[in-house]
Amino acid sequence: MAASVDYLIIGNSAAGISAAEAIRKTDREGSVLIVGSEPHSAYGRPLISYLLEGKTTLDEIWLKPEDFYEKNRLERWLGPEFQVTRLDPAAHRAICTGGEQIEYRRCLLATGSVPFMPPIPGLGQAANVYPFITLDQALSVQEAARAATERAHGANRPSRCVVIGAGLIGLKAAEALCGFVDEVAVLEMAPRILPAVLDQEGAQVLQRQLASRGITCLPGVTAANIEVEQGSAVACHLTDDTVMACDFIVAAVGVRPNSTLAVEAGARQGRGLVCDEHLRTSLADVWAAGDLVQVTDAIDGSQHPLALWPAAVAQGGVAGAAMAEAPEAPAYSSAFAVNAVDFFDSSLLTAGCINPPDDGGFTVKTEVDGDAYVKFVFREGRLVGYILLNRPANAGIYTALIENAVPVDQLDPAMFSAAPENLDFPQPLRWARLHRFYPTDRDQRGWKEGC
Amino acid sequence: MKRIYALEDWCIDCKRCEVACKVFHSKSKDPVKAFLFEQPRPRNRVRVEGNRTLSIAINCRHCPAPKCVEGCISGAMTRNPETGVVTSNPEKCVGCRTCVSLCPFGAVTIEEGPRHPIAFKCDLCGEVPGVPGSPSCVAACPNRALIYVESEGN
Numbered sequence: 001m002a003a004s005v006d007y008l009i010i011g012n013s014a015a016g017i018s019a020a021e022a023i024r025k026t027d028r029e030g031s032v033l034i035v036g037s038e039p040h041s042a043y044g045r046p047l048i049s050y051l052l053e054g055k056t057t058l059d060e061i062w063l064k065p066e067d068f069y070e071k072n073r074l075e076r077w078l079g080p081e082f083q084v085t086r087l088d089p090a091a092h093r094a095i096c097t098g099g100e101q102i103e104y105r106r107c108l109l110a111t112g113s114v115p116f117m118p119p120i121p122g123l124g125q126a127a128n129v130y131p132f133i134t135l136d137q138a139l140s141v142q143e144a145a146r147a148a149t150e151r152a153h154g155a156n157r158p159s160r161c162v163v164i165g166a167g168l169i170g171l172k173a174a175e176a177l178c179g180f181v182d183e184v185a186v187l188e189m190a191p192r193i194l195p196a197v198l199d200q201e202g203a204q205v206l207q208r209q210l211a212s213r214g215i216t217c218l219p220g221v222t223a224a225n226i227e228v229e230q231g232s233a234v235a236c237h238l239t240d241d242t243v244m245a246c247d248f249i250v251a252a253v254g255v256r257p258n259s260t261l262a263v264e265a266g267a268r269q270g271r272g273l274v275c276d277e278h279l280r281t282s283l284a285d286v287w288a289a290g291d292l293v294q295v296t297d298a299i300d301g302s303q304h305p306l307a308l309w310p311a312a313v314a315q316g317g318v319a320g321a322a323m324a325e326a327p328e329a330p331a332y333s334s335a336f337a338v339n340a341v342d343f344f345d346s347s348l349l350t351a352g353c354i355n356p357p358d359d360g361g362f363t364v365k366t367e368v369d370g371d372a373y374v375k376f377v378f379r380e381g382r383l384v385g386y387i388l389l390n391r392p393a394n395a396g397i398y399t400a401l402i403e404n405a406v407p408v409d410q411l412d413p414a415m416f417s418a419a420p421e422n423l424d425f426p427q428p429l430r431w432a433r434l435h436r437f438y439p440t441d442r443d444q445r446g447w448k449e450g451c
Numbered sequence: 452m453k454r455i456y457a458l459e460d461w462c463i464d465c466k467r468c469e470v471a472c473k474v475f476h477s478k479s480k481d482p483v484k485a486f487l488f489e490q491p492r493p494r495n496r497v498r499v500e501g502n503r504t505l506s507i508a509i510n511c512r513h514c515p516a517p518k519c520v521e522g523c524i525s526g527a528m529t530r531n532p533e534t535g536v537v538t539s540n541p542e543k544c545v546g547c548r549t550c551v552s553l554c555p556f557g558a559v560t561i562e563e564g565p566r567h568p569i570a571f572k573c574d575l576c577g578e579v580p581g582v583p584g585s586p587s588c589v590a591a592c593p594n595r596a597l598i599y600v601e602s603e604g605n
Contacts (some may be wrong), residue, residue, distance in 0.1 A: 063526040310522035340549040394557030437604030
């Protein structure tokens with residue numbers, strides 16, 4: 001198989017789909033080919049844990065309606081044989097595992113992240129070690145969990161899964177697997193769970209809530225080596241010198257940008273691919289969007305990838321518009337992390353800077369109220385970050401404060417003690433916020449002039 | 452598109468908009484049944500902030516580039532490109548609260564749904580998702596503190 005297309009999109013998830021939509025807004029005619037190594041239409045990747053919990057189904061997990069690709073005239077090559085293994089920017093050509101060649105006019109790399117496999121002795125030799133990133137991996141681990149529990153119960157013992165890594169992926173996997181195995185233990189090398197999105201105090205509150213649901217988190221402990229018998233992991237020897245028997249392992253220590261393709265083709269890479277404000281890489285006619293791109297952090301100016309779904313969608317939109325040469329194509333300036341996640345009945349929303357350095361001129365306000373833990377981080381009179389554990393109401397108002405760098409002294413201070421409201425903004429700002437596109441022939445009373 | 456605008460000069464915190472919204476989005480369309488008996492409980496998607504001296508009704512602004520849609524991990528939250536109406540599909544929503552963390556107005560709430568908590572928001576009282584109807588809150592407002600008028604943006 002060979003193809004020659006105007007737009008080649010490598011990656012069939014958030015960023016790739018969003019870019020395809022953006023291209024179609026400007027260019028109705030150009031040919032678009034989406035290639036992806038997973039044999040599925042685009043699905044809500046973070047939904048895989050919700051699928052295992054029964055909060056969504058294999059009918060509802062798809063990101064777009066069934067006719068999406070056809071309606072937008074997006075050709076798709078999906079499956080492991082269509083994994084692109086080589087990119088030749090000079091020749092404008094991509095080559096897939098199966099040997100297929102694709103010539104393109106413009107190319108988007110939207111290949112996301114790949115799981116990082118920790119160098120733990122034994123881990124690579126065991127067949128019952130699962131990542132938890134793709135739909136097929138989630139279904140495999142679900143099957144493994146069911147089988148393990150059946151076997152364990154046959155031997156009159158409880159089944160146990162060890163999750164290595166208490167980040168968002170590890171803990172969502174733990175939550176999902178709770179329904180299929182008797183015991184879930186989560187190891188985390190860092191001194192607290194969710195080291196990237198929580199602080200010490202919040203982590204303790206959440207860890208207690210997880211414990212009440214049967215998930216044992218062991219921060220500060222990880223696996224030193226894995227005991228393998230007949231090709232299967234049977235126990236984890238931990239760094240605190242204990243031995244923990246296990247039926248299978250989920251490896252979720254983290255992800256790294258899946259940018260090898262571009263780097264091998266000579267693209268500039270920092271902590272992710274280096275792109276201009278329209279997300280063009282240093283390679284001719286190659287753009288990138290999603291987890292593999294390094295972006296400027298709006299809070300501290302540092303450069304790093306932002307492996308988050310909303311960021312991938314936003315970046316796909318920017319790259320797609322630029323690729324199709326949309327008039328007034330938007331630029332991607334800076335961004336900050338906003339995370340929303342739930343564990344059982346607990347909700348956790350975090351944004352921006354949550355663990356400020358002592359010497360950066362930050363002030364911090366925290367509050368513990370029963371199951372709720374709230375933290376606000378301020379700098380130079382502006383909100384720059386928050387943690388809202390079990391107090392989610394109206395959180396987006398805080399996010400907007402960070403994004404727009406709103407001076408806090410204009411606002412009702414009460415908004416940091418309870419759920420924020422629109423009335424916490426001063427009148428002129430409030431009017432401007434809530435009355436975008438208000439008809440110019442009406443006044444603030446809703447009356448037309450002269451009536 | 453036509454948008455709902457709230458005018459705080461006229462709002463008297465009577466919350467009739469909330470009642471009308473909840474009743475419209477109930478199965479029975481009966482206030483007593485909607486408030487007391489119906490399961491799953493119908494939810495109002497407009498919410499009055501404030502008190503008797505200063506109040507305003509808040510509902511979805513149906514943004515032209517909605518952050519809730521951009522962030523939605525399940526494809527539940529969508530904007531109809533023809534009408535501009537933003538709606539959440541209860542079948543697809545998993546209740547992750549990404550929309551809550553991104554809506555600048557606090558116009559999306561996560562509340563108990565038929566099977567698990569899901570997002571609720573203003574749908575402009577459309578009978579078909581994405582097609583605006585005739586907003587019940589506006590009809591119920593005794594003071595014209597809610598108006599439904601042609602706006603100057605898409």
